Amino acid sequence: MESCTPVYSDCMQHMKGIQDALEMFNGKWKIRIMAALTFGPKRFTDLQLIIEGIGTKMLSKELQLLELNGLIRRDVIASKPVSVNYAITDYGLTVGPVIKELSHWGNTHRKQIMGKV
Incomplete structure (x- = not known):
C-alpha cells in the first residue's frame, strides 16, 4: 500500500468530515429544525407551523434523533x-455558523437564478 501524500491525506480527512456531517443531517428536516431552534426554544406545534410540510411522526422522529x-x-x-x-x-x-452560511448562500443563489429574494 502506498503512503498518502500530505495533500491526499488532508483531502481524505476533509471528505470524512463531510461524510459524517451529511450522515448526521441527512434528509430535508434536521437542518430546518436546527435553524428554527436557533431563534429560541419552540414547542412541538410551533415547529410544525414553522417547518412547512413536516408531518407529526417525522417531526417527532427527527427531534428524537437530534436529542440523541x-x-x-x-x-x-x-x-x-x-x-x-x-x-x-x-x-x-x-452548527449555527453552518446554518447561517447555508441560508446566506441559498438566498444569494435564489437571487442569481431567479432574480428575487
Whole structure:
C-alpha cells in the first residue's frame, strides 16, 4: 500500500468530515429544525407551523434523533396541561455558523437564478 501524500491525506480527512456531517443531517428536516431552534426554544406545534410540510411522526422522529445526538434538548414544563419545549444545546449552537452560511448562500443563489429574494 502506498503512503498518502500530505495533500491526499488532508483531502481524505476533509471528505470524512463531510461524510459524517451529511450522515448526521441527512434528509430535508434536521437542518430546518436546527435553524428554527436557533431563534429560541419552540414547542412541538410551533415547529410544525414553522417547518412547512413536516408531518407529526417525522417531526417527532427527527427531534428524537437530534436529542440523541446532543444537538437539542427536550424540556418538560410542569403546567396544566404539560408542555414541552425544544431548545438547542451548547453543542447544537456549533452548527449555527453552518446554518447561517447555508441560508446566506441559498438566498444569494435564489437571487442569481431567479432574480428575487
